[in-house]
Amino acid sequence: MERDPALRLRVFNLNCWAIRYLSKQRQERIRLIGDRLCQEGFDLVLLQEVWSEQDYSNLKAKLGGCCPFSHYFRSGVIGSGLCVFSKFPILDTLLYQYSLNGYPYMLQHGDWFCGKSVGLLDRCCRGRSRPLCPRFFQLHAEYWREKDTYLPHRMLQAWELAQFIRHTAKAADVVLLGGDLNMHPEDVGIRLLRGWTGLRDAFTEAKRFEGCEDGCTVVPNNCFTIKSELQPFPLGIRIDYILYKAVSSFTVKCEELKTTTGTAPGMDIPYSDHEAVMATLHIQRKGQAAGVTLGTAVPALVDVLSEAQTEVRVGLLAAQRQRYSSGRMAVLALLLLLLQAVAALGALAGLAGGQPFPKLSFFLLAFLALGILLLTAGLHLFHSIEVKMLQGTEEQMRMALRALQERP
C-alpha cells in the first residue's frame, strides 16, 4: 500500500474571555489575538467565550487570508461563545446542547443563558490521495470547581459529552477535542471523558513542551486572573485541553505543545485570563484499521464510572428534595390565594360583617402570594426536569457499567 505523506496539523485553542461590557480591554485583546493568529498561520483555531458576534466578524475579516473557513455556533440567549477558524473547508457542523446547564435563577453565573453545548465540525484536508476527515469537538464549561452544587450537572455534562463523542466519532479518521473543560486533569469528569472515549491528553503525550509550569492555563502571573481563586494552587490550574485520538487507520502523535505565559509577546497585557494552548499534531496513515478501544483498562474504568454515578445520585437526591419543597411551597401559596379569594367574595356578597383586613394589606398579601406561587411553580418545573435528566443519566451509566462488567 502506498503510504500517504504525513500531515502536520497546528491547532490553537483559547478561552478568549470576551464578554461585552464586562471583560477588561476586550477589543484590544481581540485585536492582539487576531494579529497573533495571522502571524502564525495555524491550521485550526478553536476559540471560546467570544460572546459578541461583532468580535467574531472582526476576527473573521482579519483571518480571511490564513483561515478562510469559519463557523460560529449559535445557542442559548447570548450564544454559545464557540467559534472555529480553519485553513481547510468545514464540511458539516452539529450542535449538541447539554440537557442540564446550571440554574436559570443563578443569574450571576449565567450558565443557563449561554446554552452550553458542544460543537461538532467535520473538516476536510485536501491535497491528499484520499481526503483526511478529522472531526473536531469544541466546548466550553463555565462552572468553577468551588461551586460544588454544580458537580452533578458537570458530571452529567461530562457523560453526555463522552457519549456524544463516542457515538459520532466512529465515522471520522481523527478526533480532536479542544476547549475549556473547567476540570483539573485528575477530576473524575476528565478521567471519565478520557476513559470512556479513548481520547489522549496532548499535554501528557507531547514530545516537547514549552510554556507555563505543569501546562497550567490559568496562572497567577496573568494580570486578569483572580488571585484569591488561585490561592490553593500556587502554580495555577490546567483546565484548557487539547485531546485527540485516531479512529480508523491513522496514528496521531503530539509533536509539540506550547502555552502562552501570562503576557502576549512584546506587549504588557495577556490575550485573555486563560493561556492559549497550541499543539502540533503529526497524523499518518498506517497499514490496518485500529479496533475500537477504551481509553483505560476496564477495572479502572469501572471505578471511574461508579464514582461518577455516585455523584449523579447525590445530585438526584438533592434535586428531588428541591422539587418537593418548591412544590409544597407552591401549594401553600395557592391555598393562601384561594383563601383570600373566598374572603374577598364573601365580603362582596355581604356575608361577612365588612372587610376584616385593610384593603392595602389585603392586596399586598395577595401580591406576595401570587409572586411566591409563580416563583415556586417555576422552580418546581425546573427541578422536575433536573430530576428526569439525572435519573436518565444514572440509568445510562448503570447500563454502561453492566456492559463493562459483562465484557469477556
Next chain:
Amino acid sequence: MERDPALRLRVFNLNCWAIRYLSKQRQERIRLIGDRLCQEGFDLVLLQEVWSEQDYSNLKAKLGGCCPFSHYFRSGVIGSGLCVFSKFPILDTLLYQYSLNGYPYMLQHGDWFCGKSVGLLDRCCRGRSRPLCPRFFQLHAEYWREKDTYLPHRMLQAWELAQFIRHTAKAADVVLLGGDLNMHPEDVGIRLLRGWTGLRDAFTEAKRFEGCEDGCTVVPNNCFTIKSELQPFPLGIRIDYILYKAVSSFTVKCEELKTTTGTAPGMDIPYSDHEAVMATLHIQRKGQAAGVTLGTAVPALVDVLSEAQTEVRVGLLAAQRQRYSSGRMAVLALLLLLLQAVAALGALAGLAGGQPFPKLSFFLLAFLALGILLLTAGLHLFHSIEVKMLQGTEEQMRMALRALQERP
C-alpha cells in the same frame, strides 16, 4: 467469504396515546397492547406516548418473557413518552433533545413540557459469527399540521433529526427509525429526512402490504380519532413510519408491512388513536461495503433543502418580530414602573401636593405593570433563543447546500 445466514427482524411501532387522566380507556388499552406483544413475540417494540412510568413498568413486567430488555427515555417535565422493548440486549442509549420544541406558554399543546427528543439505541443481535449491531432511532413529534406557526420548529426538528442520524449512523450496520413523525409522506420535512439520511420508507419498499388503505395510521374508522380533523383526508393520514437503511456491508429489505385496522382483533376497541405499524425486515451481509449515499439525487435534494431553508427563514423573521415586540413591551412596562416609583417617592418626600391617585388603583397599576414586565421579559428571552437556534439551523442548511452544489 462465508455468507452469514439472513436475519429476520420483526418490528412493532405504535403511538400508544397513554396520557394519564386524559386518554380514554388507557389502562385497558395498555393491557391489550401487552397481550398482543406477548402473543406475537416481536424482536423490537417501539412505543410512543407512554407518559406514565407506571404503564411502562406494567408493560415491562408483562413482556419480561418475550422482550427481556427495555429502556425508557427520560426528558422534559413529564418525560419523553418513548420506550423500547427488545429481544436482544440493549448496549447503549443516547438522547438528543431538539433545541426548539414549541412554546412554553402554549400550555394546551404541551410540546414544550414533554422535552421532545430522539432516542438512539444500540442493540446487539447475538448468535451470529459476528454480532450485528443495528442502531435504532425513535421519536415522536406532537404538532398538528394545521398549527402552521409551528412549521419552522418542525423543519428545524426534521433537520436536527436528519443531522443527528447522519452523524451517529455511520458506526452502525443497520439503521432503523420508527415513530410518529407527524408529517405526511409528501411533506417537506419527510422528504428532507429521507433525502439527507438515505433512509427508505418501509411502506413504499415493502414486498407485501396488509392493513389500512394507503398505509394510513390515523383513520376515520378508529373510534378514538377526532373526525373533524380528518375531514380533508377521507382515507385517513399516514404519519407513523418505519424507515431503515443499511450502512456497512449489509442489505436490508422490507418483506412485509402491516398495520392494525381500527379495532384490536376480537375486541371492540382499538389499541390507540393511531394504528400500529409492523414490519418484517430481512437483513443480510453482502460482499463489499456500501459507500455513503444520499437518499435522493443531488438536484432534487437541493430543491428540498432550499424549500426547508425558506420555511426556516420565514420562522426566523416571525421570531425576530416577536422578540422585538416583547422587548418593546417589557421596556414600556419598566418605564411605567419607574414612573410610579418616582411618583411614590415624590409623594413620600412631600414634593407633590398629596398623592394624586387613590392608593388602590396605584397599587393595581403597579401590579399590572410588574406582571407585564415579567411576562414580556420571559417572552423576550424565549424568542431570543428561538432566533439564535433558527439562525444556526439556517446557516447549517446554507453550508449543506453549498457542499451539495460543489459536489463534482
